[in-house]
Amino acid sequence: MILMGFVQNFSALMAVRWFLGMAEAGLPPGISYYLSCWYRRSELGIRMAIYFSSAALAGTFGGLLAAAVSMMDAVGDRPGWSWIFISVEGLGTLILGILSFRMVVDFPDKANVLSEDDKRRVLRRLALD
Numbered sequence: 001m002i003l004m005g006f007v008q009n010f011s012a013l014m015a016v017r018w019f020l021g022m023a024e025a026g027l028p029p030g031i032s033y034y035l036s037c038w039y040r041r042s043e044l045g046i047r048m049a050i051y052f053s054s055a056a057l058a059g060t061f062g063g064l065l066a067a068a069v070s071m072m073d074a075v076g077d078r079p080g081w082s083w084i085f086i087s088v089e090g091l092g093t094l095i096l097g098i099l100s101f102r103m104v105v106d107f108p109d110k111a112n113v114l115s116e117d118d119k120r121r122v123l124r125r126l127a128l129d
Contacts (some may be wrong), residue, residue: 006082037107038122040129 007013035047066084073080105111108122 006086034104037126040125042129 007016031051032044032048035044035051039047069084069087070080072078072083072087075083078086105113108114108126109119111119114122
């Protein structure tokens with residue numbers, strides 16, 4: 001995402017956007033799989049609804065934030081639109097990605113935040129489903 005803020009022409013922007021789209025393509029199925037590792041089938045629908053609703057809500061506020069950041073026109077000899085990709089969507093996403101890589105656990109039996117009792121309870125619930 002940060003690279004989109006440093007492109008010099010439309011062709012480069014489209015090439016970087018294409019690669020970003022390729023990288024993002026696995027997110028919705030990945031989220032579905034990840035949630036299915038933690039919740040039963042009867043609970044999964046509401047969790048997916050929360051995920052998609054929060055994505056829509058983020059898009060709502062993202063436009064307002066992008067409008068504010070685009071006012072940084074000519075700061076650092078960069079156009080305002082490039083600061084959207086560099087600051088908010090680039091650096092913020094990079095930092096959160098690094099933090100979440102350390103915090104997100106694959107499966108309940110590997111979660112350090114759960115007690116052994118809780119791990120067994122979650123695994124039993126999944127097995128009964």
